[in-house]
Amino acid sequence: MKKNFKQSIIDALENPKLTGALGNFSVAYRASRAKAYEGIDFEALRNQIVTIKSSAAAHFDELADRFAQVAEAKGAKVFRTDNPQAVTDYILNLAKERGVKNIVKSKSMATEELHLNKHLEKAGFDVRETDLGEWIIQLAGQTPSHMVMPAIHMTKEDVAEVFSEKVEEGQAADIAKLVRFARGKMRPKFLEAQMGVSGANIAVAETGSIVLVTNEGNARLVTTLPNIHVAVVGLEKLIENFKDVAPILTALPRSATGQLLTSYVSIISGPVPNTDGTPKELHIVLMDNRRNEMAHDPQFKEALQCIRCASCLNVCPVFRLVGGHVFGKVYTGGIGTILTAWFDALKECDDIQALCIQCGNCKEVCPGKIDIPGLILELRRRLAVEQGIPLIQKAIFAVVNNRRLFHSLLRAAPIGQFPFAKGRFIRHLPMFLSGLTDGRSLPVISADPFRDRIKKIEQPKCKEKAAFYGGCLIDFAYPEMGEAIVKVLNKAGIEVIFPEGQTCCGAPARYSGAYEVAAQNGVDNIQALLEEDVKYVVSACPTCTVALKEDFIHHLRAVGRTEELPKARQLSEKSVDFSTLAYQLIEQGRLKFKKGIEPTQFTYHDSCHFKRTLHAEQFPREMMKQAGHELIEMDEADMCCGMGGSYTIKQPEISAPILERKLVNIEKTGAPLLVIDCPGCMMQIGGGLHARNSDVKVRLTAQMLADCLE
Amino acid sequence: MNAIIESSQIAEAFKARAEAVSAQVERVEDKALALELVVRLLRVEGVSDSPHCGAVWAASPMVDAADRMSLEKAVPGLTFAVTRELAADAKAGISQMDFGMAATGSLVQCADAVDKRLVSTLPSMHIAILSTAALLPDLPAVIARLDPRNSAYLSFITGPSRTADIERVLTIGAHGPERLVIVLVDNLEVER
Numbered sequence: 001m002k003k004n005f006k007q008s009i010i011d012a013l014e015n016p017k018l019t020g021a022l023g024n025f026s027v028a029y030r031a032s033r034a035k036a037y038e039g040i041d042f043e044a045l046r047n048q049i050v051t052i053k054s055s056a057a058a059h060f061d062e063l064a065d066r067f068a069q070v071a072e073a074k075g076a077k078v079f080r081t082d083n084p085q086a087v088t089d090y091i092l093n094l095a096k097e098r099g100v101k102n103i104v105k106s107k108s109m110a111t112e113e114l115h116l117n118k119h120l121e122k123a124g125f126d127v128r129e130t131d132l133g134e135w136i137i138q139l140a141g142q143t144p145s146h147m148v149m150p151a152i153h154m155t156k157e158d159v160a161e162v163f164s165e166k167v168e169e170g171q172a173a174d175i176a177k178l179v180r181f182a183r184g185k186m187r188p189k190f191l192e193a194q195m196g197v198s199g200a201n202i203a204v205a206e207t208g209s210i211v212l213v214t215n216e217g218n219a220r221l222v223t224t225l226p227n228i229h230v231a232v233v234g235l236e237k238l239i240e241n242f243k244d245v246a247p248i249l250t251a252l253p254r255s256a257t258g259q260l261l262t263s264y265v266s267i268i269s270g271p272v273p274n275t276d277g278t279p280k281e282l283h284i285v286l287m288d289n290r291r292n293e294m295a296h297d298p299q300f301k302e303a304l305q306c307i308r309c310a311s312c313l314n315v316c317p318v319f320r321l322v323g324g325h326v327f328g329k330v331y332t333g334g335i336g337t338i339l340t341a342w343f344d345a346l347k348e349c350d351d352i353q354a355l356c357i358q359c360g361n362c363k364e365v366c367p368g369k370i371d372i373p374g375l376i377l378e379l380r381r382r383l384a385v386e387q388g389i390p391l392i393q394k395a396i397f398a399v400v401n402n403r404r405l406f407h408s409l410l411r412a413a414p415i416g417q418f419p420f421a422k423g424r425f426i427r428h429l430p431m432f433l434s435g436l437t438d439g440r441s442l443p444v445i446s447a448d449p450f451r452d453r454i455k456k457i458e459q460p461k462c463k464e465k466a467a468f469y470g471g472c473l474i475d476f477a478y479p480e481m482g483e484a485i486v487k488v489l490n491k492a493g494i495e496v497i498f499p500e501g502q503t504c505c506g507a508p509a510r511y512s513g514a515y516e517v518a519a520q521n522g523v524d525n526i527q528a529l530l531e532e533d534v535k536y537v538v539s540a541c542p543t544c545t546v547a548l549k550e551d552f553i554h555h556l557r558a559v560g561r562t563e564e565l566p567k568a569r570q571l572s573e574k575s576v577d578f579s580t581l582a583y584q585l586i587e588q589g590r591l592k593f594k595k596g597i598e599p600t601q602f603t604y605h606d607s608c609h610f611k612r613t614l615h616a617e618q619f620p621r622e623m624m625k626q627a628g629h630e631l632i633e634m635d636e637a638d639m640c641c642g643m644g645g646s647y648t649i650k651q652p653e654i655s656a657p658i659l660e661r662k663l664v665n666i667e668k669t670g671a672p673l674l675v676i677d678c679p680g681c682m683m684q685i686g687g688g689l690h691a692r693n694s695d696v697k698v699r700l701t702a703q704m705l706a707d708c709l710e
Numbered sequence: 711m712n713a714i715i716e717s718s719q720i721a722e723a724f725k726a727r728a729e730a731v732s733a734q735v736e737r738v739e740d741k742a743l744a745l746e747l748v749v750r751l752l753r754v755e756g757v758s759d760s761p762h763c764g765a766v767w768a769a770s771p772m773v774d775a776a777d778r779m780s781l782e783k784a785v786p787g788l789t790f791a792v793t794r795e796l797a798a799d800a801k802a803g804i805s806q807m808d809f810g811m812a813a814t815g816s817l818v819q820c821a822d823a824v825d826k827r828l829v830s831t832l833p834s835m836h837i838a839i840l841s842t843a844a845l846l847p848d849l850p851a852v853i854a855r856l857d858p859r860n861s862a863y864l865s866f867i868t869g870p871s872r873t874a875d876i877e878r879v880l881t882i883g884a885h886g887p888e889r890l891v892i893v894l895v896d897n898l899e900v901e902r
Contacts, residue, residue, distance in 0.1 A: 130885065132884060133873075136875070136876075154876075179883070183883070187798070191794070207859060215871065215873060215884065217885040217886025220886065221831060221885055224827045242853070245853055246849045249849060250849055259731075260727070260731075260813070261811075261816055262868065263868050263870070264865070264866065266866075267863070268862065269858035274824065275793070
């Protein structure tokens with residue numbers, strides 16, 4: 001990681017204006033988005049959008065041909081190019097030829113991609129961004145920090161200062177007055193401009209139409225008052241049919257700002273008369289800039305389903321802390337990381353891809369149904385292939401991949417950590433490891449791992465058997481969780497075995513882009529877990545369960561080890577997370593709750609993979625309620641705790657405030673008990689609560705069940 | 711009878727949605743009452759032939775030559791001869807819309823003629839006249855009625871112009887009007 005990148009993160013985190021504005025917005029956004037989608041089947045809507053956009057991406061050339069043909073027949077001029085520089089030159093030449101002096105622009109990310117303003121200003125044109133947020137950052141000499149709200153990082157005081165300094169002295173920090181001031185200053189600019197430049201939110205091949213969506217009314221003025229209109233349109237905006245405007249226009253304002261529709265939508269299909277009676281000179285630039293190449297990439301073509309609503313930024317636990325400027329480029333947030341890798345260069349996303357904590361929030365709300373975290377992992381993988389994996393990480397994987405060495409090192413850990421351990425937790429680590437224990441205690445590596453403890457448990461002989469997949473945390477840090485699981489399954493008449501050959505689930509390698517290593521982890525585990533004929537393979541770590549059910553298959557396919565796939569699928573079918581299995585066993589009457597359990601209030605934290613990949617979030621809530629306990633939901637229950645596997649080690653400065661917010665939300669419920677279903681979250685949240693001397697107890701669903709089942 | 715109930719329900723839905731985005735909605739029984747209401751609104755707004763106090767009215771099918779004459783007489787400062795200078799200087803703009811969309815409280819207009827866009831964007835107040843019979847339920851229904859082959863500038867207006875670009879605080883009145891009054895007219899003959 002580059003030093004200045006790390007510093008930009010720290011600067012952002014230490015900017016209370018930024019974190020305050022983004023934090024408040026993320027809460028308000030969640031509510032307004034939900035309200036805007038009331039009565040709409042979001043899944044059906046986004047499936048429709050996927051069909052429209054993916055089929056368009058598969059036929060960019062045809063659609064661009066058709067668009068150009070129809071639009072030109074109506075009198076527009078269409079310029080197509082794959083070279084961004086050619087777009088700038090086209091607009092510069094046009095402006096010079098027509099004797100243009102003043103240009104007004106309505107918000108366009110495509111022109112940001114070109115840094116068009118800089119080029120036009122350098123050539124001596126007076127260029128005005130007319131969207132209020134864009135104008136503010138143009139005056140301040142900054143880049144947009146958010147695709148939809150470019151100046152969200154600035155307060156009214158900042159804006160007043162910029163206006164006073166750059167436009168007219170003495171502006172007060174009063175939002176209504178600032179808006180009125182901007183309207184007044186901009187109006188003559190609209191009236192005197194000879195050229196208007198816009199982007200487009202949608203371009204329709206069938207009718208040669210461009211669709212513009214704004215709230216301020218500036219796009220209406222940009223496309224109405226100047227006699228020349230130039231629209232710069234990225235190829236990904238193309239769709240085939242006019243009727244398909246409806247689903248996109250249904251989703252875009254709802255996902256972007258929680259509005260049912262923006263104040264203005266303009267659908268322009270050819271030149272219209274100017275105010276002096278001449279026909280408008282309409283130029284439409286269809287810009288490629290690697291979009292076609294992207295459409296031919298089996299993985300990344302999916303990213304062309306983006307409708308630029310920026311909801312992936314709005315729900316991101318990391319974005320709301322660091323904002324857009326740490327991304328250092330035009331496009332920000334999750335989708336911005338992917339677009340930067342393509343529109344700039346893969347190496348440009350080297351730092352920013354590491355910001356993703358892989359919580360999956362964005363994937364859930366994306367109206368284009370883009371697997372943003374999945375594509376960021378793919379970027380990591382490609383970066384690892386291109387640049388290699390850093391030496392330290394390589395050394396770690398060498399250990400993780402060598403099962404004997406890994407386990408013997410973990411076994412040796414209890415001795416090494418001795419000077420720092422206090423009870424069951426480590427509060428302080430020395431030197432470069434100290435970031436790990438800032439604001440959070442770490443669990444002590446057990447001297448007596450679960451793989452040894454299970455041998456001492458006397459289990460009834462049962463017909464049904466389950467293989468237990470421990471994962472590193474339960475095996476070595478929380479062996480008592482494993483004991484609780486054995487106890488519950490025994491009550492249902494299931495005997496638990498612990499296959500000794502099991503090893504790391506491969507998540508650390510996967511999340512670092514080292515797919516070869518992850519695939520080998522998969523092969524070792526498949527062999528170990530299928531060795532004995534069991535009915536279930538049970539895990540209580542959601543990340544591990546997802547590895548068993550999905551990732552092994554994915555990795556083996558990615559590295560071409562297809563001969564291993566049948567066994568991987570066999571393992572996938574048998575694998576189940578503990579709480580889902582326990583819920584089934586209760587439903588089947590094989591497990592029963594004790595009578596007269598002392599009821600207690602509890603709150604529940606949704607672990608990322610548990611909710612968004614395994615979709616099991618209702619089972620533990622339901623079981624706890626059946627046991628007689630009372631659920632008090634916390635705010636943002638399904639927001640990541642900041643653990644993210646090795647994220648907490650790689651980005652401790654970001655992980656810590658994410659955890660802090662989670663802890664506050666937990667304590668606000670007043671419940672004395674937190675129930676979770678992930679040992680990683682247990683380590684993060686349990687450690688956090690311990691470090692602030694909280695009285696809240698943290699337990700896995702399995703531990704709760706072990707106490708309250710007959 | 712059913713058609714009347716239906717039209718009443720859709721009008722109520724439209725009104726609720728339009729008001730939710732800060733538009734003012736007035737429903738009247740016929741064209742004469744609609745014109746009367748517009749005159750009243752313009753007078754209250756202080757439209758006159760003093761500088762910066764004019765009003766501009768874009769050509770609309772419901773207003774014929776005789777109406778124009780009597781309206782211009784009733785409201786000094788009101789003109790149907792719209793130019794960009796007059797529109798930029800006017801207090802109020804008036805235009806007739808082609809469709810309404812109940813699900814979002816939006817107005818829809820085929821706005822190829824530039825005066826339609828000038829009067830609804832430049833003055834700080836916009837009065838939009840819409841036939842109750844031109845209300846459609848939702849976006850797919852509206853899109854199905856629109857044909858870009860017949861109109862080069864289709865325009866949707868949903869509430870007055872707004873921005874939330876400073877601190878996410880909603881502020882009504884950005885580059886377009888800060889006030890939108892929708893006059894919903896029953897029994898208005900419209901060419902469909």
